[in-house]
Amino acid sequence: MNICITGASGLLGRACVRAFADTHLLTCAWSRAKAGDLKLDLTNHKAVHKAMEKHRPELIIHTAAERRPDLCEKDIEQTHAINVAATQSLVEVAENIGAVLVYISTDYVFDGTQPPYATGAQCCPINEYGKSKRAGEEVVLATSTRTVILRVPILYGPVETLGESGISLLLHELKRQVPMKINHWAIRYPTYVDDIAQTLRGWADQLLTDSECRGIYHMSGGEALTRYEMACTMAEALGLDHSHLSPDPAAPIGAPRPHNCQLDLSRLQQETTLFQTPFREGIARALSIDWMDQNQKTTG
Ligand SMILES: NC(=O)c1ccc[n+]([C@@H]2O[C@H](COP(=O)([O-])OP(=O)(O)OC[C@H]3O[C@@H](n4cnc5c(N)ncnc54)[C@H](OP(=O)(O)O)[C@@H]3O)[C@@H](O)[C@H]2O)c1
Secondary structure: OEEEEEOOOOHHHHHHHHHOOOOEEEEEEOOOOOOOOEEOOOOOHHHHHHHHHHHOOOEEEEOOOOOOHHHHHHOHHHHHHHHHHHHHHHHHHHHHHOOEEEEEEEHHHOOOOOOOEOOOOOOOOOOHHHHHHHHHHHHHHHHOOOEEEEEEOOEEOOOOOHHHOOOOHHHHHHHHOOOEEEEOOOEEOOEEHHHHHHHHHHHHHHHHHOOOOOEEEEOOOOOOEOHHHHHHHHHHHHOOOOOOEEEEOOOOOOOOOOOEOOEOOHHHHHHOOOOOOOHHHHHHHHHHHHHOOOOOOOOO
16 A cells, blocks of 8 residues: 655654554655655645655545644744645645545634534634635545545644643643643543544555545544643543642633534444544553653743
8 A cells, every 4th residue: 555644744644654654655744854754845836746746645644734723823824835735736636646635634624612513514613723724625625536534633642842732731731830720611522643543544445445435524532621621631640740730711812712623423433443542541651651751842
């Protein structure tokens, strides 16, 4: 199986690289490209066409994106370049070479007022990040029929820096032992990146051969948790004290965030095996080995 993973240096991309290690892999990264990766700026339309026409993957898993909502709010042009225009280049070339493209999208295409959301529910993003990812979805759906959109909510997994995920950053707050309020308003479904990658790996043959496996799917972890609840669960799983943390019932500041974007997973569950590691187990696996005994680096 000839696979291309974009965003191979990112949180989800690295998990996909681990899960697809047994295949013939083309890993694309940009500022964090390592030996063996193709260093490819996906906003360079010509370079994207040239690379894909040369390597001719059968399946492209497109994880690369700008996914930090506050940054998206500030730099709409750059956000559009990577989340929409680069997606357009990839889906066009996928169509030319006959590849199936999986576009990783987000629960932030919804406004969070009417959960749970079916795959066909009307999108109504309330921040620039959600709007750009929805625009990426529209490009995917309009350009090729050999495409799959997989919407996922907040992700966690083995990180290179604690700041790489809003969830791993909570470990920093736990270890600082300074009294702090943690958001207890937004309801999230934290999702372990290796579960998404394993689900995709198990589904890959079917994605290549079954023309019914097209269009929009939803995937998420199985537990509804606020950030405060995630911090407490993380503390218990890692044997840390959380008595210095208190719940903050207010909506977070910064880019507007939806309240509860619970995704209806039934379509994916009917078609393949959905991996759902319990949060307590996943977060312990993701963080305990690398981070418990180290001083924290919080930014990349
Ligand atoms: N993280 C979440 O909580 C979350 C929630 C819902 C949905 N999602 C979606 O899930 C997907 C994966 O997210 P993630 O958390 O794994 O993202 P991430 O860790 O921030 O990684 C982003 C990836 O995109 C690549 N990239 C950015 N600009 C690029 C460019 N111009 N050319 C080539 N590559 C570029 C980065 O490459 P370099 O680092 O090498 O530059 C990196 O590999 C995204 O589509 C995101 O929208 C994420």
